[in-house]
Amino acid sequence: MAYSPLVRELIDAFRCLPGVGPKSAQRMTFALLQRDRNGAQRLARALEGAAEGVGECEQCRDLTEAPICALCRSDQRNHAVLCLVENPADIQALEEATDYRGLYFVLKGRLSPLDGIGPAELGLEVLATRFAQGVVREIILATNPTVEGEATAQYVAEMARDANIQVSRIAHGVPLGGDLEYVDSGTLSHAFAGRTHYG
Amino acid sequence: MAYSPLVRELIDAFRCLPGVGPKSAQRMTFALLQRDRNGAQRLARALEGAAEGVGECEQCRDLTEAPICALCRSDQRNHAVLCLVENPADIQALEEATDYRGLYFVLKGRLSPLDGIGPAELGLEVLATRFAQGVVREIILATNPTVEGEATAQYVAEMARDANIQVSRIAHGVPLGGDLEYVDSGTLSHAFAGRTHYG
Known part of the structure; x- marks a missing residue:
């Protein structure tokens, strides 16, 4: 009851974004409506344009x-x-x-x-x-x-x-700056088995 | 160079949302374009509708x-x-x-x-x-x-x-389920000074 229909609809629509729950959707809605209507319209146009215009490359599928x-x-x-x-x-x-x-x-x-x-x-x-x-x-x-x-x-x-x-x-192993003690065992055994000649 | 213009524009437009940085904006863009075009169009319409239609209540400013x-x-x-x-x-x-x-x-x-x-x-x-x-x-x-x-x-x-x-x-004090040991000192001193008669 507390939200007007257009506000409710926008909060619900934000939920389609990954990682956005009810509280974030509410926060995004209020932020745009209170402080950034231009941003809202720009985002609307960008969504419309991309959803209609973007397909995939015939050669690489990007x-x-x-x-x-x-x-x-x-x-x-x-x-x-x-x-x-x-x-x-x-x-x-x-x-x-x-x-x-x-x-x-x-x-x-x-x-x-x-x-x-x-x-x-x-x-x-x-x-x-x-x-x-x-x-x-x-x-x-x-x-x-x-x-x-x-x-x-x-x-x-x-x-x-x-x-x-x-x-x-591509090579898999201990990431640069990684600490052997904290690297997961799968990565460590892979890095050990895949050791390369050195020096 | 790697993104096409419409994709780039959508990633940039997502940045106007609170709490959305470059990586989240990219993730949202790819999620919508790869898996949820209907969600993208619904969000576009909801943004457009709310940005144009929503004003404030003359009596309460909601x-x-x-x-x-x-x-x-x-x-x-x-x-x-x-x-x-x-x-x-x-x-x-x-x-x-x-x-x-x-x-x-x-x-x-x-x-x-x-x-x-x-x-x-x-x-x-x-x-x-x-x-x-x-x-x-x-x-x-x-x-x-x-x-x-x-x-x-x-x-x-x-x-x-x-x-x-x-x-x-409204009352301010230690939140329900809160542990005195971990409540910040401002809240605790407020709760102590504002103690009410009990029993």
């Missing part, structure tokens, strides 16, 4: 409003190297952290048969087509180090080997 | 799309009692926690001369008009127990006394 994304169109990038990631956000993380100059392929998920996510849902036939075209010479597997991410990496590695494409996997 | 809010129009409520709160969200909290059946008055802030917030910004002339009308017999001061909230309560208490209106202040 989110983009163009048929082919800016990275895949760029002649500044090495089209012979692909980096396989689970999510669009991973591209941003890699672009910020590394000087990688190749292209990407976004799975938008990981193999998870129990959830009904198989090769088709991850666009692996699109990836197979690219392998068959003969431009790609190397693929870097940057899926997450979870059971499903590992299984996905294995699956794609086999596809790549069948197409005579060089395969590598 | 957020509402009507000239006078549902509470102030209701004949189920006691129009002789007002509860003074800082924010619209406080009304919801009181409605849920108490069986209060009077009306409210929303300051939308607290006296804070350094920030240029004086009686006019808090709508205290509207409140003075209501006092002068003679309907209100009692006011309950429920501003927050901060220095500014306390100063605001004092200011309104004087206005009310001048208009011969009964004034009370």
Whole structure:
């Protein structure tokens, strides 16, 4: 009873955002209505525009409003190297952290048969087509180090080997600045087994 | 470079929400675009509707799309009692926690001369008009127990006394379930000084 219908509707609508519960939704609603109506309208337009305009790149499945994304169109990038990631956000993380100059392929998920996510849902036939075209010479597997991410990496590695494409996997181990005593045992055993020659 | 313009714009627009930093904004954007386009469009419409439609109640300054809010129009409520709160969200909290059946008055802030917030910004002339009308017999001061909230309560208490209106202040002390050992010293000294007769 205490909220008017438009206010109630906005609080409810905010709940679709990840990590936003009833209190946060209320706080966001009051903050926008009391102090930032322009921000509210800008957010409304941005949501409308993105929800209608953004699709996926035909080549790499990244989110983009163009048929082919800016990275895949760029002649500044090495089209012979692909980096396989689970999510669009991973591209941003890699672009910020590394000087990688190749292209990407976004799975938008990981193999998870129990959830009904198989090769088709991850666009692996699109990836197979690219392998068959003969431009790609190397693929870097940057899926997450979870059971499903590992299984996905294995699956794609086999596809790549069948197409005579060089395969590598990003390194997993103790993070920089990490303390052995506090690293989880899975990471530690992985780091130990995967030790490299030193000095 | 990694994000397309519409995606970038949506991430930036999410930053206007309280408590949302670059990582959360990115997470919200990808969650909506990958899994919940309907939610995005619903949120867009709700924002647009609320930003354009919601104003403030002429009587209590609560957020509402009507000239006078549902509470102030209701004949189920006691129009002789007002509860003074800082924010619209406080009304919801009181409605849920108490069986209060009077009306409210929303300051939308607290006296804070350094920030240029004086009686006019808090709508205290509207409140003075209501006092002068003679309907209100009692006011309950429920501003927050901060220095500014306390100063605001004092200011309104004087206005009310001048208009011969009964004034009370909600109790402050050790919260239920609180442990004396861990309660901050300000609260504890307040609770000690404000002890009431028992048994």
